[in-house]
Amino acid sequence: MPTAPGVLVAHGDGVLLARLCAALPPEVRLVGRARSVAGLPLAVRRTGAAVVVVGDRTLGDVTAAVRLLVDDGCRVLVVADRPEDPRCADLLLAGAQGVLARDALTALPQHLRAVLDGEAALSRHLVTVLLDEYRRRERARTDRAGARAVLTNREAEILELLRRGHRTGEIAERLVVTPATVRSHIASAARKLHVRTRQEALLAVDRGPADRVG
Template structure:
């Protein structure tokens, strides 16, 4: 199945470069480009892509507002934020708004295509130079700040023991294969556990399962 992508960035060279790299992949098609957030939202409405590559800072409507609108109105479109910074407050806010991860603009071409595939399949995505510390730090900021909203722990009570353990391992950055080895089950069983976790906790994808785990207290930042 071909992954349909919209690329949104106010720099024409960035748009063209990313578009060429992705269009060269046999399983990826760039269906539209956008030069600002408003155009990005319209492109998503018109083309219903699987993935939106969205620059954080753009004119007319910034990437954060565009992410909010796309995530709210088009839940089947996964959003990847593009940024020049490893740790950017706008990126934290974008993840909170529903984005599925982010990439640095100097990403290697192989990592760009791999990232698009990961997010399209529902996996978490962080820039290669950033570890799961980013998500932990994001969750810690949101859960300890003046406007913190604790994730409803009552939702955790719906999880089975294995599902709860899967959530904790997800939050520590484990892949499906690593979770399978830890729980001594098949990867297919892990995929089932992950799907159940997302459904019961009403979450978009694995990134937000990680955020939920930290905000609910199921996992504490800094603990192994």
């Protein structure tokens, strides 16, 4: 007789963790539980779990943990406080096969069966929400790619110095300009990249090489 597939459950909320374990369908085996994502890949290898049910608010870097689990051949179902949160899109991009709202635990057996069958476990509403999020990200990526193409050499140089940890005053001294001029270049670059802060500007240019004009 074939062995029932093992499920490992992880969630930072102890009460919800217990509820998730109790809601598992009879055709699967609970092989472990955790309050943190630390050590989940090792636990999966040790227990042979076929699926990890993990809360999006579990302690630790959940997105990185999902990538590691998927790379090891494990399937992942995310339990989310707010499935429409962009964090859930990140988890699906990392390889999770489904998302379940924490207030819909009665649907856990159905979602688990879908994941075990290799199908996506997503409600129709969530599919629509996630498609909208993907489209928004793609538009933002395209807009930023176009904006990067018109950064001046000086704007790109200042952003690179910021990336290296230099402060505004240090950059001004190095480039023999005033701090106000440095701030003006940063503000100009941020406008072109459609972001609001210097940190967001650095993240935007990290997404790809910039073609600069003089």
